[in-house]
Amino acid sequence: xxxxxxxxxxxxxxxxxxxxxxxxxxxxxxxxxxxxxxxxxxxxxxxxxxxxxxxxxxxxxxxxxxxxxxxxxxxxxxxxxxxxxxxxxxxxxxxxxxxxxxxxxxxxxxxxxxxxxxxxxxxxxxxxxxxxxxxxxxxxxxxxxxxxxxxxxxxxxxxxxxxxxxxxxxxxxxxxxxxxxxxxxxxxxxxxxxxxxxxxxxxxxxxxxxxxxxxxxxxxxxxxxxxxxxxxxxxxxxxxxxxxxxxxxxxxxxxxxxxxxxxxxxxxxxxxxxxxxxxxxxxxxxxxxxxxxxxxxxxxxxxxxxxxxxxxxxxxxxxxxxxxxxxxxxxxxxxxxxxxxxxxxxxxxxxxxxxxxxx
Amino acid sequence: xxxxxxxxxxxxxxxxxxxxxxxxxxxxxxxxxxxxxxxxxxxxxxxxxxxxxxxxxxxxxxxxxxxxxxxxxxxxxxxxxxxxxxxxxxxxxxxxxxxxxxxxxxxxxxxxxxxxxxxxxxxxxxxxxxxxxxxxxxxxxxxxxxxxxxxxxxxxxxxxxxxxxxxxxxxxxxxxxxxxxxxxxxxxxxxxxxxxxxxxxxxxxxxxxxxxxxxxxxxxxxxxxxxxxxxxxxxxxxxxxxxxxxxxxxxxxxxxxxxxxxxxxxxxxxxxxxxxxxxxxxxxxxxxxxxxxxxxxxxxxxxxxxxxxxxxxxxxxxxxxxxxxxxxxxxxxxxxxxxxxxxxxxxxxxxxxxxxxxx
DNA sequence: CAGCATGACTGAAGCGCTTCAGTAGATCCA
DNA sequence: TGGATCTACTGAAGCGCTTCAGTCATGCTG
Numbered sequence: 007x008x009x010x011x012x013x014x015x016x017x018x019x020x021x022x023x024x025x026x027x028x029x030x031x032x033x034x035x036x037x038x039x040x041x042x043x044x045x046x047x048x049x050x051x052x053x054x055x056x057x058x059x060x061x062x063x064x065x066x067x068x069x070x071x072x073x074x075x076x077x078x079x080x081x082x083x084x085x086x087x088x089x090x091x092x093x094x095x096x097x098x099x100x101x102x103x104x105x106x107x108x109x110x111x112x113x114x115x116x117x118x119x120x121x122x123x124x125x126x127x128x129x130x131x132x133x134x135x136x137x138x139x140x141x142x143x144x145x146x147x148x149x150x151x152x153x154x155x156x157x158x159x160x161x162x163x164x165x166x167x168x169x170x171x172x173x174x175x176x177x178x179x180x181x182x183x184x185x186x187x188x189x190x191x192x193x194x195x196x197x198x199x200x201x202x203x204x205x206x207x208x209x210x211x212x213x214x215x216x217x218x219x220x221x222x223x224x225x226x227x228x229x230x231x232x233x234x235x236x237x238x239x240x241x242x243x244x245x246x247x248x249x250x251x252x253x254x255x256x257x258x259x260x261x262x263x264x265x266x267x268x269x270x271x272x273x274x275x276x277x278x279x280x281x282x283x284x285x286x287x288x289x290x291x292x293x294x295x296x297x298x299x300x301x302x303x304x305x306x307x308x309x310x311x312x313x314x315x316x317x318x319x320x321x322x323x324x325x326x327x328x329x330x331x332x333x334x335x336x337x338x339x340x341x342x343x344x345x346x347x348x349x350x351x352x353x354x355x356x357x358x359x360x361x362x363x364x365x
Numbered sequence: 366x367x368x369x370x371x372x373x374x375x376x377x378x379x380x381x382x383x384x385x386x387x388x389x390x391x392x393x394x395x396x397x398x399x400x401x402x403x404x405x406x407x408x409x410x411x412x413x414x415x416x417x418x419x420x421x422x423x424x425x426x427x428x429x430x431x432x433x434x435x436x437x438x439x440x441x442x443x444x445x446x447x448x449x450x451x452x453x454x455x456x457x458x459x460x461x462x463x464x465x466x467x468x469x470x471x472x473x474x475x476x477x478x479x480x481x482x483x484x485x486x487x488x489x490x491x492x493x494x495x496x497x498x499x500x501x502x503x504x505x506x507x508x509x510x511x512x513x514x515x516x517x518x519x520x521x522x523x524x525x526x527x528x529x530x531x532x533x534x535x536x537x538x539x540x541x542x543x544x545x546x547x548x549x550x551x552x553x554x555x556x557x558x559x560x561x562x563x564x565x566x567x568x569x570x571x572x573x574x575x576x577x578x579x580x581x582x583x584x585x586x587x588x589x590x591x592x593x594x595x596x597x598x599x600x601x602x603x604x605x606x607x608x609x610x611x612x613x614x615x616x617x618x619x620x621x622x623x624x625x626x627x628x629x630x631x632x633x634x635x636x637x638x639x640x641x642x643x644x645x646x647x648x649x650x651x652x653x654x655x656x657x658x659x660x661x662x663x664x665x666x667x668x669x670x671x672x673x674x675x676x677x678x679x680x681x682x683x684x685x686x687x688x689x690x691x692x693x694x695x696x697x698x699x700x701x702x703x704x705x706x707x708x709x710x711x712x713x714x715x716x717x718x719x720x721x722x723x724x
Numbered sequence: 725c726a727g728c729a730t731g732a733c734t735g736a737a738g739c740g741c742t743t744c745a746g747t748a749g750a751t752c753c754a
Numbered sequence: 755t756g757g758a759t760c761t762a763c764t765g766a767a768g769c770g771c772t773t774c775a776g777t778c779a780t781g782c783t784g
Contacts, residue, residue, distance in 0.1 A: 014513055016769095016770055016771085017770065017771065017772095018770080018771095026733075026734085027733070027734045027735075028734090028735095028770090028771080028772095029733075029734060029735080029736095029772080029773075029774095030732085030733060030734075032771065032772060032773085033733085033772095036772080040731090040732075040733080041731095041732065041733070042731085042732065042733095045732085045733090057511070057513075059487055059508075059511040059512045059513070060487050061770080061771060061772090062769090062770055062771070063487070063488050063489065063490050064423060064426045064427050064432065064490055064769085064770080064771090065427055065739090065769070065770035065771040065772090066770080066771055066772075067423045067490065067739095067771090068423045068424055068427050068739050068740070068741085068769085068770080068771070068772090069738080069739055069770080069771045069772040069773080070739085070771085070772065070773095071739070073423065073490070074488060075471070075490065083457055083460065083461060084453065084456050084457040084460040084461070094443065097443050098442055098443040101442070101443045101472065101474050102442060102443075102474070105474055105485065108484065108485070108488065110471050110472065110473065110485070110488070110489055110490070111471070111472040111474075112434070112469050112470070112471050112472070113460065113469065113470040113471070113472055114469065115460050115461070115464055115470075117464075125467065126464065126467070126469065128418055128419050128422070129422050129433060129467065129469070130422065130469055131422050131423055131426065131432065131434065131469070131490050149418075152416070152418040153418040154373055154416075154418070254669070255668070255669070255672060258672075287672075287674070290674065309614070310613070310614070313614060313617075315646070315649070375739095375740055375741085376740065376741065376742095377740080377741095385763075385764085386763070386764045386765075387740090387741080387742095387764090387765095388742080388743075388744095388763075388764060388765080388766095389762085389763060389764075391741065391742060391743085392742095392762095392763085395742080399761095399762075399763080400761095400762060400763070401761085401762065401763095404762085404763090420740080420741060420742090421739090421740055421741070423739085423740080423741090424739070424740035424741040424742090424769090425740080425741055425742075426741090426769095427739085427740080427741070427742090427769050427770070427771090428740080428741045428742040428743080428768080428769055429741085429742065429743095429769085430769070
């Protein structure tokens with residue numbers, strides 16, 4: 007307020023105000039043991055009175071070559087992403103791990119191409135990146151490796167040199183399908199979320215079932231179909247509906263289609279709990295009883311599954327754990343560790359009231 | 366493992382490989398018009414072949430003194446935050462605006478104190494910060510001003526020198542309450558989300574109604590009560606339940622309490638649609654018909670409100686617009702604009718099937 | 725009291741990039 | 755032909771901080 011410009015104070019400002027070297031002021035903030043306690047308080051007080059808010063994070067990052075930030079790449083825009091409770095839970099595990107270690111989370115929302123733009127990636131101030139369920143060979147992935155940043159992938163296929171945490175999706179799907187087979191069902195319908203990053207929603211043709219870039223969708227779908235084949239149900243006879251996302255309304259739409267077909271399926275396999283909740287609603291809309299007229303299985307076991315009407319039979323995966331683990335891996339890579347072999351988390355079938363024996 | 370890692374190439378590496386100055390390489394990336402097209406491609410190709418992924422974002426930020434990142438401060442951890450669809454929508458508006466202008470979003474999740482830790486704030490590499498519905502006088506807010514960063518607040522009280530976007534919460538609440546009064550109701554119950562950042566949930570005592578630090582909760586609550594007083598219903602006779610957040614389950618719990626009181630309210634005013642959905646569920650649990658036995662009004666008008674069972678009468682606020690506006694304001698502040706006066710968005714009552722005349 | 729740790733602080737070399745005032749040569753116009 | 759104007763590129767000064775090899779008193783040991 008007195009000099010030429012209201013330039014923000016820097017380390018130098020403080021240093022010369024106190025009459026010490028810049029290094030000492032830096033130490034006051036970063037290595038309290040390197041100077042006497044009295045000098046330190048003097049420095050900190052002067053800093054406060056000058057309106058110096060501590061070392062500039064960017065300059066610090068440049069000097070230390072560390073950002074204290076982990077980037078998160080999402081397959082879609084944020085609203086789509088956050089409407090999905092299973093993602094929220096994973097994210098929360100990730101964020102709290104990362105925040106607990108004084109690291110920030112930098113969001114890189116995806117767009118239509120199934121992931122963040124490469125430029126977004128190359129401008130992001132992060133020193134490790136977590137990719138959540140991107141389609142195979144998303145451009146964002148190569149952008150990360152071009153920058154030489156360590157990468158943790160969640161729910162993705164193998165990319166060499168990266169850490170990975172995943173879940174046994176096809177095993178879980180088989181669990182679900184086998185459960186329904188054991189209950190005597192023989193007319194099935196499958197509700198899945200996006201198989202391709204093109205926004206399509208509707209019945210799934212054969213050609214569309216080939217070369218699915220989203221690993222999770224692919225594994226769950228093939229898990230269902232494999233188990234059904236083993237149970238004597240031919241894949242051709244199983245209608246599949248692809249929703250463009252995992253929203254409840256999308257599930258409702260798909261289930262409506264499914265439940266108004268002839269013959270009507272007696273059991274619905276849903277690739278997520280959200281889709282299953284939508285299916286529950288669709289059944290209600292049509293005056294069908296669950297599980298009286300139709301059985302429904304979900305996937306994820308989000309908290310609401312235990313209190314829905316009826317409570318949902320579903321495949322549990324440890325969502326929070328997944329996020330936490332990804333966060334820990336990211337921090338380890340940051341500390342210089344080599345990427346460990348993939349961690350695979352277990353799934354299990356949680357049987358509730360949305361399934362009943364076939365009549 | 367820390368040994369001779371091949372140092373990443375820098376601008377210098379590329380410059381001397383091509384045989385030009387560093388400035389020219391920089392221009393190749395940032396000001397294509399400053400050099401001949403042929404030289405530019407030669408530089409870019411050499412860069413690629415050297416494995417140079419473009420200017421380092423941190424160094425660039427230091428030199429330009431801009432981060433191309435906006436920070437977002439949230440009142441709570443991410444899962445709580447993202448479970449709330451209204452927040453998701455706001456966030457999406459914000460994120461897409463910001464991403465569309467090549468800016469990243471840096472997340473600063475809150476903790477128990479009702480906002481991010483001050484250290485998180487002072488280390489964040491953002492050059493403008495958006496605060497979403499923090500409690501009055503959260504420490505994070507002073508941390509922002511200590512750093513001299515421009516600030517945009519959403520749903521907050523006035524903080525001088527900041528931009529602000531808000532909604533007429535008390536007006537909306539009055540709309541909702543007046544609607545029910547007009548339908549002849551006289552026994553009310555109010556379901557609100559957190560009034561204080563202490564995790565409490567349960568009935569709200571008088572002392573707790575004083576000095577509520579969350580502006581939104583405060584305005585909606587007083588809006589309801591004002592309108593009811595005007596309609597001849599004394600505030601003392603209106604039970605209020607405070608949920609610790611805005612989750613559906615929390616609403617269900619509160620509504621159960623409300624609907625099992627004697628006398629039973631004939632109308633429930635809910636501070637969010639999520640709480641209202643929970644109330645719908647609670648009514649169903651208790652075998653009560655909505656709106657036959659009890660009328661329910663929400664707040665927000667999230668997409669699901671139009672398809673719930675029954676469709677929800679609610680107060681609409683332009684959520685996506687709120688986020689978009691906040692993003693635009695942030696970008697403007699970044700461009701050097703002075704904080705404009707607060708933008709207040711309109712609300713309106715959307716009448717659906719969850720309310721009926723009192724019997 | 726020589727010899728030697730120890731504690732407290734400093735100087736200066738970066739970290740990788742942007743930017744701006746120049747400069748050298750080519751082009752143009754009269 | 756002689757300036758004026760362009761075009762294409764360069765040199766060097768930062769941006770604000772960390773860090774590491776010193777320096778210099780001071781206290782401790784035998």
